[in-house]
Every structure is written in C-alpha cells, then in structure tokens.
Amino acid sequence: MDDLGKNMTKEILNAKRLLCPLPVIRTQDKVKTMNAGDILEVICTDPGVMQDIPAWCRINGHKILETISAEMEYTIILQVA
Amino acid sequence: MNIGYGLVAQGIITYFYRILSVMSKQKKAVALISGGLDSLLAAKTVMEQGIHVEGINFFTGFCVEGHTHAIRKKDKASPKRNNALWSAEQLGIKLNIIDIIDEYKDVLINPKHGYGANMNPCLDCKVFMVHKAKQWIEENDFDFIITGEVIGQRPMSQRKDTMPVIAKESGADDLLVRPLCAKNLPLTLPEREGWIDREKLHGFSGRTRKPQLALADAFGFDDFAQPAGGCCFLTDKSYSNKLVDLWTARGRKEYDLDDVMLLKVGRHIRPKKNFKLIVAREEGEARFLQGYKKEFINMNCASHKGPLAMIDGEPSEEDLLLAAQLTARYGQGRDAEFVDVTIREKDGVERLVTVKPIKADQIPLQWMI
Numbered sequence: 455m456d457d458l459g460k461n462m463t464k465e466i467l468n469a470k471r472l473l474c475p476l477p478v479i480r481t482q483d484k485v486k487t488m489n490a491g492d493i494l495e496v497i498c499t500d501p502g503v504m505q506d507i508p509a510w511c512r513i514n515g516h517k518i519l520e521t522i523s524a525e526m527e528y529t530i531i532l533q534v535a
Numbered sequence: 536m537n538i539g540y541g542l543v544a545q546g547i548i549t550y551f552y553r554i555l556s557v558m559s560k561q562k563k564a565v566a567l568i569s570g571g572l573d574s575l576l577a578a579k580t581v582m583e584q585g586i587h588v589e590g591i592n593f594f595t596g597f598c599v600e601g602h603t604h605a606i607r608k609k610d611k612a613s614p615k616r617n618n619a620l621w622s623a624e625q626l627g628i629k630l631n632i633i634d635i636i637d638e639y640k641d642v643l644i645n646p647k648h649g650y651g652a653n654m655n656p657c658l659d660c661k662v663f664m665v666h667k668a669k670q671w672i673e674e675n676d677f678d679f680i681i682t683g684e685v686i687g688q689r690p691m692s693q694r695k696d697t698m699p700v701i702a703k704e705s706g707a708d709d710l711l712v713r714p715l716c717a718k719n720l721p722l723t724l725p726e727r728e729g730w731i732d733r734e735k736l737h738g739f740s741g742r743t744r745k746p747q748l749a750l751a752d753a754f755g756f757d758d759f760a761q762p763a764g765g766c767c768f769l770t771d772k773s774y775s776n777k778l779v780d781l782w783t784a785r786g787r788k789e790y791d792l793d794d795v796m797l798l799k800v801g802r803h804i805r806p807k808k809n810f811k812l813i814v815a816r817e818e819g820e821a822r823f824l825q826g827y828k829k830e831f832i833n834m835n836c837a838s839h840k841g842p843l844a845m846i847d848g849e850p851s852e853e854d855l856l857l858a859a860q861l862t863a864r865y866g867q868g869r870d871a872e873f874v875d876v877t878i879r880e881k882d883g884v885e886r887l888v889t890v891k892p893i894k895a896d897q898i899p900l901q902w903m904i
C-alpha cells in the first residue's frame with residue numbers, strides 16, 4: 455500500500471481460529487478505532503468471512519479493496535469509510 | 536429596561552427554538568435483529584413511519600449460525616450467510632454486532648426466571664438483551680427500542696404475562712416497542728408522543744405464522760430465514776444435555792468459549808466422571824478438533840483409518856486404554872481383533888498402544904451424552 459495518503463494508516467487484524475461472527479465483531483471493533491481512508495487487513499481461517507465481512511462492509515459503507523483465499527487462510531483488505 | 540425586555544425576548548426565542556428542534560429532530564430507534572423474519576418485519580414496520588432505524592445483534596456464543604457451518608464439512612457445500620447481516624442489508628440499515636459472551640454467562644448460569652424446555656433461559660435472556668439495547672440507545676442518543684416479539688409466539692418469553700416483565704426488568708419500560716403485536720399491548724412512549732402511529736402497527740398474536748408471511752409478502756421479502764430448530768443451541772436437547780454433563784463433571788457451573796464450541800462438535804462419550812471423549816464424526820469436525828491438540832490429550836487409530844478423539848478431563852493410564860478402545864470402535868478397524876492407537880500428550884509426545892476395539896453392546900447407553 456505505497457500509495458497510502460500521508461495521514462492514513464494500514465493495520466492488520468489477526469482473526470485466525472475465530473469462527474463467524476467473531477471475525478466480523480473484531481473487524482467492527484477495530485474499524486471503530488480507525489479513521490476514514492485507513493486500510494485494514496483482516497486475516498482469518500473461517501471461510502465464512504468471505505461472505506460475512508463484505509456484507510458487513512456493504513451495510514456500513516466501507517470499501518472492500520481485495521479478498522484473497524490461499525491455503526486455508528482468508529484475507530480481506532478493506533478501506534474504512 | 537430595554538436590556539431586560541431584550542433578554543426575556545431572547546429567552547423566549549431560545550425556548551421555542553429548543554422545542555422546535557426537539558420536535559423536528561428525526562427520531563431514532565434500534566431494532567434487535569436476530570436474523571429471523573419477525574425482527575426483520577418489526578424493523579421495517581417502524582422504518583415505514585419515517586423513523587431512522589439501526590440494528591443490533593447480540594452474540595452469546597450459542598448462536599447456531601456461523602460456527603457449525605464453519606466446522607461441519609457437509610454444511611460447506613452451501614455456504615451459509617449470516618442472517619442478521621442479511622436482514623440488515625435487506626432493510627438498508629447499519630448493524631452493530633455485539634459480543635456478550637462473557638456477560639451472558641451470568642444469565643445462563645443463574646437465570647432468575649429459570650430455564651425453558653432445555654437449558655434456554657429465554658426470559659432472562661430477553662431481559663438482558665433489551666437491557667443492553669437500552670444502554671446502547673443511551674450511549675448513542677437513540678430514542679427507543681424495537682423487538683420482533685409476538686404475544687403467544689414462544690412459550691416462555693413471548694407470553695402476555697411475560698412481555699411486561701421484559702419491559703420492566705430491562706429498564707426499557709415504555710421505550711420498548713413491539714410493532715408486530717403493539718395493538719395488544721399498552722401504549723408506549725413513542726406512540727403517546729406521536730413519533731409513531733399506533734394504527735400502523737400490528738396486533739399479531741399466537742403461534743400462527745400467517746400474518747407474518749402476509750406482511751413479508753406485502754414488503755416484498757421472499758428469501759427470509761425461518762430456522763426450524765430455532766437460532767440458539769440452548770433450545771437443543773442434545774446440546775443442553777452436554778452442557779449439564781459438563782457442569783456436573785466439573786462440579787460447578789462454568790464455561791468458556793472453547794467449551795461452548797466443543798459442545799457443538801463430535802460425539803461426546805463419558806465412561807467415567809473424570810474424563811470424556813470427543814470423537815470427530817466427519818472430516819470437518821476432525822479438522823476443527825486439530826486446533827485443540829495442544830490443549831487436550833488426543834488419539835487416533837494408527838493401524839486403520841479412524842477419527843480423531845480428544846480426551847477432556849483427568850484420565851488415568853487405565854482410562855486412556857479404555858478411551859483407545861472406544862476410539863478404535865469408531866474407526867475402520869472396529870471388527871479387527873486388535874487396533875494400534877496413537878496417544879498424543881498435550882506437549883506432542885506420542886506413544887502407540889494396541890487395544891481390542893470395544894463392541895457396540897459393551898458401551899452402556901448412559902455413556903453417550
């Protein structure tokens with residue numbers, strides 16, 4: 455994320471081993487502490503997050519930048535609205 | 536004198552300005568969204584009256600969705616959505632999902648109003664959730680609370696005599712609106728103040744689902760969740776038995792999230808008070824249990840294909856051999872004379888034992904939890 459604005463931050467949330475909806479709750483709580491434009495990368499092991507975190511982002515207006523699934527690990531990168 | 540008149544006039548203007556701003560401020564309500572049809576309809580009914588609605592969903596740890604779908608392989612074929620998120624998306628509202636796992640323990644362990652048919656403390660649970668919603672509206676400057684309750688729909692928490700208990704004990708009192716059966720209940724503050732029109736609320740009652748289905752149709756909802764077995768493991772007989780067994784074996788009522796999860800997984804067999812086996816029933820469960828290998832002694836068949844079994848408790852050497860015999864029983868070597876079983880300690884140290892698989896008729900029924 456080299457093109458991050460000057461005041462934007464990127465954070466990583468480890469939500470491995472948590473089952474839905476806990477990764478969504480942890481994401482929600484983390485996002486509350488961040489500012490508009492900040493980037494959050496959430497790393498999970500429950501495939502349910504591929505549905506649930508994007509749904510949570512849609513209803514709360516946050517933007518999904520990327521979703522990656524590889525080797526039982528699911529990563530969602532979102533931008534805080 | 537002029538200054539005095541000026542101040543009075545200014546005071547009057549400020550007073551009317553305040554009244555006007557209170558009158559014109561859009562009212563806001565929080566709806567308890569379970570993911571089921573009733574809460575969806577209740578929220579929509581109030582939104583139709585121009586109220587700003589946001590959703591709140593409480594995660595007790597015992598919710599059926601999510602976890603089990605993630606664990607069991609057979610459920611993976613059709614990925615399940617989170618119905619509360621789905622409801623919020625249908626309504627176009629924000630949803631706040633709140634982790635109440637720790638606070639909920641007291642509700643489940645010491646329910647003032649007791650349990651329902653199983654270990655479900657529905658009345659205390661509702662009181663607690665509405666109480667949390669009341670705190671939430673105070674913190675977030677919202678005006679009232681909506682639930683999808685219907686008089687007579689559920690035997691414990693949704694009866695004519697228990698509905699006022701929830702309103703009173705939660706502290707929500709007349710800030711609690713049940714739009715689906717409001718006409719059968721006393722006036723609430725939002726109705727009295729004219730924030731919402733009572734005539735546009737409903738008077739549903741009883742166990743019939745017909746009025747809800749008709750309203751869903753009128754609102755154009757056609758893909759809603761109607762979970763047949765409820766949305767909470769505590770209403771499940773087998774789950775409740777396992778929870779009671781856990782408390783009995785430990786000699787005290789306590790649990791943590793791992794206990795809650797493990798009670799959802801596998802076949803639970805308790806040959807003695809001091810230990811039980813959790814035997815994976817399929818690949819998804821075995822994969823899930825792998826994550827607990829450092830917390831439990833575990834074993835699996837080495838000479839034949841067979842499931843992973845975790846040993847919960849304080850087993851003796853003799854107990855471990857019995858556990859190995861049971862583990863062998865659930866593998867492909869069940870009819871073999873001898874089966875090799877690998878026993879793995881929490882620190883990963885392994886050893887091999889050879890046992891005779893236990894026969895089905897040697898397993899007393901009361902061992903199966």
Ligand code: SF4
Pocket residue numbers: 655656657658660661692765766767768769770
């Ligand atoms: S079914 Fe479960 S979540 Fe629902 S009210 Fe009863 S105890 Fe609470």
